[in-house]
Structure formats: C-alpha cells, structure tokens
Amino acid sequence: MGFIKGRKLVYEYKKYNEEGGIESVNRAVDGVDLDVERGDFIAILGHNGSGKSTLAKHINALLVPSGGTLYVNGKDTAKEENIWDVRQTAGMVFQNPDNQIIGTVVEEDVGFGPENMGVPTEEIWERVEESLKSVGMWKYRKASPNRLSGGQKQRVAIAGVVAMHPKCIVLDEPTAMLDPVGRKEVIRAVRALNMVEDVTVLLITHYMEEVIYADKVLVMDGGKVVMQGTPCEIFSQVEKLKGYRLDVPQVTLLAHELKKSGLPLEDGILTAEELVEALCQLRSNM
Amino acid sequence: MLKDITLGQYYPRDSVIHRLDPRTKLVGTLVFLLSLFLFRSFACCLVATLFLGAVIRASKVPFGFMVRGLRSIMVLLAITMFFNLLLTPGIPVLRIWKLTVTREGILQALFMAIRLIYLIIGSTVMTLTTTPNHLTDGMEKGLAPLNRLHVPVHEVSMMMSIALRFIPILMEETDKIMKAQMARGADFESGGLIKKAKNLVPLLVPLFVSAFRRANDLALAMEARGYRGGQGRTKMKPLIYQKRDYGAYLILAGYLVCICAAGILSPL
Amino acid sequence: MSIKIEHVSYSYGQGTAYEKKALDDISLEIPQGQFVGIIGHTGSGKSTLIQHLNGLMRASSGKIYFHGEDIYREGYDMRALRSKVGLVFQYPEHQLFEVDVFSDVCFGPRNLGLPPEEVEARAREALDQVGLGEPYYKKSPFELSGGQKRRAAIAGILAMHPEVLILDEPTAGLDPRGRDEILDQVAALQKERGMTVLLVSHSMEDVARYVERIVVMDDGRIRFDGTPKKVFAHYRELEEIGLGAPQTVYVLRGLAEKGFPVNTEATTVEEARDAILEALGRRNVC
Numbered sequence: 001m002g003f004i005k006g007r008k009l010v011y012e013y014k015k016y017n018e019e020g021g022i023e024s025v026n027r028a029v030d031g032v033d034l035d036v037e038r039g040d041f042i043a044i045l046g047h048n049g050s051g052k053s054t055l056a057k058h059i060n061a062l063l064v065p066s067g068g069t070l071y072v073n074g075k076d077t078a079k080e081e082n083i084w085d086v087r088q089t090a091g092m093v094f095q096n097p098d099n100q101i102i103g104t105v106v107e108e109d110v111g112f113g114p115e116n117m118g119v120p121t122e123e124i125w126e127r128v129e130e131s132l133k134s135v136g137m138w139k140y141r142k143a144s145p146n147r148l149s150g151g152q153k154q155r156v157a158i159a160g161v162v163a164m165h166p167k168c169i170v171l172d173e174p175t176a177m178l179d180p181v182g183r184k185e186v187i188r189a190v191r192a193l194n195m196v197e198d199v200t201v202l203l204i205t206h207y208m209e210e211v212i213y214a215d216k217v218l219v220m221d222g223g224k225v226v227m228q229g230t231p232c233e234i235f236s237q238v239e240k241l242k243g244y245r246l247d248v249p250q251v252t253l254l255a256h257e258l259k260k261s262g263l264p265l266e267d268g269i270l271t272a273e274e275l276v277e278a279l280c281q282l283r284s285n286m
Numbered sequence: 287m288l289k290d291i292t293l294g295q296y297y298p299r300d301s302v303i304h305r306l307d308p309r310t311k312l313v314g315t316l317v318f319l320l321s322l323f324l325f326r327s328f329a330c331c332l333v334a335t336l337f338l339g340a341v342i343r344a345s346k347v348p349f350g351f352m353v354r355g356l357r358s359i360m361v362l363l364a365i366t367m368f369f370n371l372l373l374t375p376g377i378p379v380l381r382i383w384k385l386t387v388t389r390e391g392i393l394q395a396l397f398m399a400i401r402l403i404y405l406i407i408g409s410t411v412m413t414l415t416t417t418p419n420h421l422t423d424g425m426e427k428g429l430a431p432l433n434r435l436h437v438p439v440h441e442v443s444m445m446m447s448i449a450l451r452f453i454p455i456l457m458e459e460t461d462k463i464m465k466a467q468m469a470r471g472a473d474f475e476s477g478g479l480i481k482k483a484k485n486l487v488p489l490l491v492p493l494f495v496s497a498f499r500r501a502n503d504l505a506l507a508m509e510a511r512g513y514r515g516g517q518g519r520t521k522m523k524p525l526i527y528q529k530r531d532y533g534a535y536l537i538l539a540g541y542l543v544c545i546c547a548a549g550i551l552s553p554l
Numbered sequence: 555m556s557i558k559i560e561h562v563s564y565s566y567g568q569g570t571a572y573e574k575k576a577l578d579d580i581s582l583e584i585p586q587g588q589f590v591g592i593i594g595h596t597g598s599g600k601s602t603l604i605q606h607l608n609g610l611m612r613a614s615s616g617k618i619y620f621h622g623e624d625i626y627r628e629g630y631d632m633r634a635l636r637s638k639v640g641l642v643f644q645y646p647e648h649q650l651f652e653v654d655v656f657s658d659v660c661f662g663p664r665n666l667g668l669p670p671e672e673v674e675a676r677a678r679e680a681l682d683q684v685g686l687g688e689p690y691y692k693k694s695p696f697e698l699s700g701g702q703k704r705r706a707a708i709a710g711i712l713a714m715h716p717e718v719l720i721l722d723e724p725t726a727g728l729d730p731r732g733r734d735e736i737l738d739q740v741a742a743l744q745k746e747r748g749m750t751v752l753l754v755s756h757s758m759e760d761v762a763r764y765v766e767r768i769v770v771m772d773d774g775r776i777r778f779d780g781t782p783k784k785v786f787a788h789y790r791e792l793e794e795i796g797l798g799a800p801q802t803v804y805v806l807r808g809l810a811e812k813g814f815p816v817n818t819e820a821t822t823v824e825e826a827r828d829a830i831l832e833a834l835g836r837r838n839v840c
Contacts, residue, residue: 111523250802254805
C-alpha cells in the first residue's frame with residue numbers, strides 16, 4: 001500500500017446565508033486520486049484557486065475530506081483518533097514565513113513541535129540541533145526571527161517541521177513571498193531533505209523552475225488533477241499548460257519556440273545546459 | 287519611529303543576567319520597582335543607582351538600548367516634574383510671578399524623575415535579557431498554583447507570548463499601511479479629534495483584516511505542529527533554579543537591606 | 555525631464571549602533587515617459603529609493619527634483635507631489651479598506667478635494683484601465699482574487715492621475731497568468747498615456763520583457779544602469795549579488811562558449827529564438 005493514498009477525494013467549502021441555510025457550495029477538490037510512495041518528491045502545480053492548497057491541507061489532516069478517502073501511512077485521516085499521528089507523519093510548511101513562527105528565538109520555535117509531542121527535554125535539544133543543521137540555520141539559533149531574511153525564516157519553519165521527525169513534508173507555496181535568493185535557499189534545503197534524509201516531499205508552487213527536480217508533477221485545475229507525469233513530460237506540453245494559466249521555464253519555452261520554427265529538438269528540455277548541449281549536437285549533425 | 291519601541295525586543299547576549307531563571311528576574315524586577323517607592327534620600331538613590339548600574343553592566347546590553355524606552359515617557363516625565371516643582375510646599379528658593387519653586391519641590395521633582403526613569407529602565411532590563419517566551423514560562427510556572435482555581439494559566443501565557451512576538455510585526459505593518467494610504471493622499475495629522483478619528487479608518491481596516499488573517503494562519507500553523515493546549519507538553523527549557531539564582535536572591539536581599547538602611551540612616 | 559536625484563543618501567537608525575546605510579550617494583535621472591525596471595534583492599535599497607521619490611521618506615542628504623523643482627524646498631506641496639508620483643505598494647491588502655471596490659478607488663481622488671462627479675468619473679476611468687468592469691464595482695475588495703486586488707490597488711492610484719507610476723513588486727504571489735496580465739496592462743498604460751513607469755522587481759525575466767532601461771541596486775548603490783541588453787551582459791556580476799540574468803542569456807552565452815556564432819545580446823525568448831535560428835542559418839518560418 002502506498003504511503004499516501006487518496007481515492008476520489010472531494011472537499012466542499014460551504015457558504016452559509018444569514019438564515020443558516022447553505023447559500024452556495026464550492027468544490028475546491030473534486031474527485032482527486034493521489035498516490036505517493038515513500039521518498040518521492042512530488043510537485044503540485046496550479047494557478048491560484050485551482051484547489052492545490054486545499055488538497056495539501058488534507059495530507060496534514062487540517063482539513064478532512066467531504067467525500068472519498070485519504071490514507072497517510074496507512075491511517076485514515078478522517079478518523080478523529082488518527083489526527084495527531086497523521087500530523088506527526090506529515091509536517092506542513094506554509095506560505096507566509098511570519099505567520100507560522102511561534103517562538104521569539106529561532107531555537108525555541110524549532111522546539112515548539114517536539115514540545116507539543118511530549119518529547120523529553122534532552123531529546124528536544126538534540127532534535128533542534130540536528131534539524132537546524134539540516135537546513136543550514138544552526139548559526140542563527142539564538143537570533144530573533146524578525147531579524148532574518150524571508151528565505152532564512154522559511155528555513156527555520158522547515159526546521160520546525162523536521163524536528164518533529166515527519167516522514168513527509170508538505171510545503172504550500174513556501175517561496176511565493178521570497179526573492180530569488182530566498183527561493184533558491186529554500187528549494188536547496190528541501191531537496192537536501194528529500195535526498196539525504198529520504199523525507200517524502202510534496203511541493204506546491206507556481207514557480208516552474210522549482211519543479212524540474214521533482215520525480216512527478218501534478219497539475220491541478222478546477223479542483224481536479226488534469227495532468228500528471230515527469231517534469232519532462234509535463235513541460236513538453238507548453239500550450240496545454242498555458243491553458244491552465246501556467247507557464248513553462250523560460251528555457252523550455254525557448255526550446256519549444258525553436259521546435260516550432262522547425263528545429264528537430266526533443267520535447268521537455270528543462271535547463272540551459274541541456275538546451276546548449278542539444279543545439280551543439282544539432283549543429284554538428286548539420 | 288514605530289520601530290523605536292523596545293518592549294518585547296529581546297537582545298541576544300550571553301550574560302549572567304540572561305541566564306538567570308525568569309522567575310528570579312520577575313521577582314527581582316518587582317522588588318526593585320517597589321524599592322523605588324521606598325526611598326526618599328540621596329543615599330537610597332545612590333544604592334539604587336549602583337544596583338541598577340551593576341545589573342546593566344552584567345547584562346552586557348548596550349546602554350543605548352535601555353534608554354531608548356524612555357522616549358515614550360518624556361512627556362509624562364516633564365509634566366510630573368513640572369507639577370512637583372511648583373506644587374510642593376516648603377522653603378521658597380525662587381519666585382517667578384505667582385509661582386514659587388521650593389527646595390522641597392526641587393528635590394521632589396528630582397526624585398520623581400529618577401523614580402520614573404529607573405522604573406522604565408528596570409523593566410526594560412528584564413525584557414531585553416529575557417525572551418518573551420521565557421518570561422511567560424516564568425509567569426506560567428510562578429502562577430501555576432492558580433490552575434487549581436481554574437485560571438487558564440497556560441493559555442494566558444501562550445497568548446501573551448504570541449502577542450509579544452507579533453507586536454513588532456504589526457507595528458511595522460502599521461507603518462507600511464500608513465505609507466500606502468499617504469500615497470493616496472490620506473492625512474493622519476491635521477483636523478479636529480472627530481476628523482482625526484475618521485481619518486484612521488483607512489489605517490485600521492487593513493490592519494485588522496491583516497491581524498485576523500495572521501491569527502488564522504498562525505492557529506493553523508500551530509495546529510499543524512501538533513499543538514493541543516498545555517496538556518502533555520514537555521519543555522525545551524524547563525525552569526529549574528540554579529546556583530546562580532540563589533546567589534541572585536541573596537544579592538537582591540542584600541540590596542533591600544542596604545536601601546532600607548540608607549533610608550533610615552539618612553532621611554535626606 | 556521628470557525626476558532627478560542628486561547624491562541622495564539615507565540611513566536607518568541614525569546615531570545608534572544599528573545605523574544602516576540604506577541609500578548611499580544615489581544619483582539618477584528619469585526622463586518623462588520612460589519605462590524603467592528597478593532590480594535588486596531584498597534589502598538592496600530599492601524600496602527605500604522609491605519611497606523617496608514621492609516624499610514618503612526624506613533623504614538624510616542630497617537633493618531630489620521633480621520637474622526641475624526641489625522637493626525639499628520650504629513650502630513645497632508634498633501632498634501634491636504624492637498625487638503626481640503615484641506609488642503602489644507591494645501588498646494591495648495594505649491599502650484596500652472600503653466596503654466596495656468603487657468607493658475604494660474614489661478614496662484617492664476624493665483626498666485631492668475634487669468634486670464628487672469628477673471623483674466618480676476618474677474612478678470609472680481608472681477601473682476601466684485596469685480591466686475591472688461594472689460587475690466588480692460593488693464587490694467587497696476582500697472578496698477579490700489576488701490579481702484582482704492588485705488591479706484595484708493600481709486603479710486607486712491611477713484615479714489620482716499621476717504622471718509617474720511606481721509599482722513595488724506588483725506580481726509577487728500571483729500565478730503566471732495573473733502576472734502576465736498585470737504587466738501587460740501596465741505596459742499598455744505606459745504606451746497609451748506616455749506615463750513614466752518604474753517597475754520594482756526581483757524577477758529578471760519579467761523586467762526584461764517590458765522595460766527599456768534597468769537600474770540594478772545592491773547594498774544601497776546603483777550597480778548597473780542601462781538597457782536590458784547592456785545590463786545582462788554583466789550576468790556574472792549580477793549573479794554575485796544574487797540576481798542573475800534571464801535563462802535565455804545563459805543559453806546564448808553557453809552556445810557562444812562552445813563556438814556557436816550566435817549574437818548573445820538577446821534577452822527575451824523571441825529575440826533568443828531568432829538569434830539561434832540565424833546562427834544556424836535558418837530563417838524564422840513563423
């Protein structure tokens with residue numbers, strides 16, 4: 001059985017009118033099947049309002065499906081008694097770094113999760129040290145979060161989750177409010193967790209460049225998963241992506257344009273190096 | 287301008303004062319503040335000054351930081367001094383028009399000013415050397431007996447530490463909103479009281495909306511990190527009195543004795 | 555000429571241990587009708603600089619001229635300046651406050667003391683310019699999507715009829731389509747009305763596509779100032795200050811290094827495509 005397994009997931013936001021009756025129902029997630037294996041790096045793409053954040057909140061049992069089932073590490077998230085296990089298994093990092101840091105000193109914030117879990121004091125310190133080191137923020141352990149840059153704050157937030165020893169981390173647009181330097185820092189930290197510590201990662205984003213390292217990409221639109229595949233497969237469908245209000249990395253777009261102009265290039269070129277390589281090959285064959 | 291408020295702004299340093307148990311610091315601050323109202327003489331003043339000076343030295347926090355909090359009470363200070371100066375009966379020293387300045391008045395005003403200044407500096411030392419979380423930890427543990435009376439001590443202290451963390455953020459946000467509205471020609475300065483209050487609407491609405499949003503986000507983040515109230519929680523930094531705390535209590539007792547002695551021995 | 559800055563410096567926390575030079579001897583001239591991109595990472599001083607241009611911040615030293623007039627001259631009408639130099643801040647949430655979109659846009663012109671008919675006419679015109687039609691007039695600004703909020707905020711400034719429009723990170727947090735829509739609209743405004751537009755951003759890709767001039771800021775100073783082509787030629791130095799150039803620049807440079815006879819000046823996808831096709835001896839078939 002898969003690590004995360006969702007079947008026909010549905011989530012409805014209900015809007016109530018003044019009499020308490022249901023005025024309108026908005027299906028944010030609409031019949032999604034989700035299969036994630038241990039150690040996967042999954043990216044979920046979608047425009048604002050496509051339902052990707054709502055889906056993410058299910059994995060951490062912050063939301064419970066209105067219909068369908070979701071199992072995380074074999075536990076049904078809809079069952080009240082599983083909630084705390086599920087939250088420990090799947091940690092969550094949110095978009096706004098300021099609004100998820102509770103502690104006024106970096107190390108205290110990282111210790112917050114383990115404290116809630118009832119971890120003994122000495123072990124909390126060990127966990128804080130190892131998780132701050134894993135995101136490269138150990139030397140800032142005594143600093144006030146207010147004095148950190150956006151990227152650093154977000155790495156502290158990630159450390160806060162790592163300290164709970166989750167098997168999986170869900171990141172809900174962690175880079176949306178950061179500048180390019182901060183974005184790189186965060187993505188590097190996330191990739192390291194995935195590769196070194198074998199933590200399963202679900203990255204929700206709309207920056208296409210962050211997706212190219214994923215094992216699998218899901219594209220959401222209108223609450224449904226509309227595309228699914230490796231980054232290469234996904235980005236070879238430039239026109240289709242544009243239809244879903246998305247983009248492709250600039251290099252992929254350039255390759256696509258060149259192909260349209262008659263160059264026999266492969267689909268789904270993701271990095272500048274790949275494109276340079278392919279073009280050089282082409283030239284020597286000409 | 288809004289960033290000047292140092293309340294709740296921890297100044298990270300590694301010093302004896304920083305390492306003291308927050309309960310010790312709370313008691314110490316309380317005792318110091320109370321002692322300020324005991325003294326009426328230069329000798330007392332000297333003792334208090336020496337004590338405060340020694341604590342500031344030991345805390346390794348730059349002196350400038352301590353004084354910064356004073357700016358907010360400048361007006362209050364001036365008014366207090368002014369009235370004390372003019373309204374204290376005693377031996378006249380100076381007479382301007384119908385106003386008399388007395389010897390007692392000068393002394394009274396001076397002591398009042400020193401008291402107020404030391405009051406602020408004394409509490410600033412505590413907030414600069416203790417993380418708000420640590421401080422609320424101290425209160426939580428110190429007030430734990432109230433739990434039996436169904437006072438939600440943990441919840442209250444959690445609320446306080448969150449408030450302390452978000453005050454600087456909301457201050458900065460207030461500044462940004464003000465600027466955004468000023469760019470649209472909003473005027474926060476001129477006009478009468480009612481007009482001024484009305485002019486605040488463009489500032490307060492976005493501020494409240496944002497505060498609620500942050501509260502919502504934070505609640506979600508706390509829940510996601512397994513927070514479910516005080517029960518079953520362990521502490522990363524549990525409060526245990528160390529040797530230095532007993533030492534600090536001794537010094538504090540010594541200080542109390544000195545200041546009382548000074549008060550009795552030299553009444554002026 | 556519309557804006558001239560001479561040797562402007564600004565320090566935060568003057569006279570304290572925390573003194574930080576946010577602007578360090580900046581001189582800059584922006585002629586009327588120019589579309590300028592101001593780029594720099596967080597803390598480079600770009601936000602501080604733009605707040606000087608409409609008098610929200612006052613330089614510690616140096617002079618600023620608007621239409622040849624010294625704005626620090628005694629008796630200079632700062633409020634009039636603020637309506638002439640319209641500044642849209644990064645977060646629309648910081649300015650939207652009225653019960654509906656239409657009244658919110660009316661706030662600016664009403665503060666100018668205009669008669670009610672004129673205020674409403676301007677609000678209509680401004681909302682029309684940003685593409686928010688009648689159906690949005692009575693909506694609460696808090697119900698809008700991120701992109702729509704951003705547009706309502708821009709309309710709020712446009713309704714004051716500014717001669718210069720400054721946008722601070724107008725695309726932060728938007729999905730790719732939302733980002734393109736906003737920038738296209740701004741570019742159209744700039745063309746149609748001959749408005750001077752300053753676009754503050756940390757996205758090289760965004761800026762390269764639209765602006766005619768790029769000012770790169772780093773550590774309170776101007777590092778580069780020129781056309782996108784000229785500025786991106788310094789891509790290695792840009793990387794050192796944490797910015798980098800659009801990916802297309804890397805592709806072209808990479809090709810040139812491998813002995814490809816390609817013109818490396820192109821900065822947008824279309825230009826790069828044409829340059830590569832030309833180097834391969836093919837005409838663009840499109």
